[in-house]
Amino acid sequence: DAGVTQSPTHLIKTRGQHVTLRCSPISGHKSVSWYQQVLGQGPQFIFQYYEKEERGRGNFPDRFSARQFPNYSSELNVNALLLGDSALYLCASSLDKGTNQETQYFGPGTRLLVL
């Protein structure tokens, strides 16, 4: 089975632009979460979606938005890019049975550089 896939793998943008990152979860997984990982730090939670509904949002500004599609794939959008948005953006999928023992599996990530 294919794992979590993300596109693009790398992206260079300039300040003020917007970006759309894409993620396809593992087949059968209904939940997708997005994380931002700045160099030297652990991943930080941005969003979680389940069955097309936003289940949770981390401490990120409104410039960050996301959605999930009927096939459970997801997009993360970031508007008005800042230099500080440069990071590795990770998508994780899980089966989501509603327990706290869900294992999240990460995709390869999208490395975003804002100049």
Added chain:
Amino acid sequence: QKEVEQNSGPLSVPEGAIASLNCTYSDRVSQSFFWYRQYSGKSPELIMSIYSNGDKEDGRFTAQLNKASQYVSLLIRDSQPSDSATYLCAVSGRGSTLGRLYFGRGTQLTVWP
């Protein structure tokens, strides 16, 4: 805001030694704990999950959980150079934050031949 702290590292051990990685967390009622390995330039890869107090073994890896002390550790026996990576400790949220993972900064491990 949940806090997850890991020993700062970097940690350097010789091949064949035991590497010990430690993690503490602030939320006393946290239930689920995960160790991920992240090679440089790559994404995190799950190594172990642990939910109950005590030890959980999987091959050369042993996770230990002590909820009373809010402490979780990962032991790597017979360390190999291929184990050289950053190890991330993650704690899952509960209630309104169910499904979120809270990560430590990671501990960089180097295993030298």
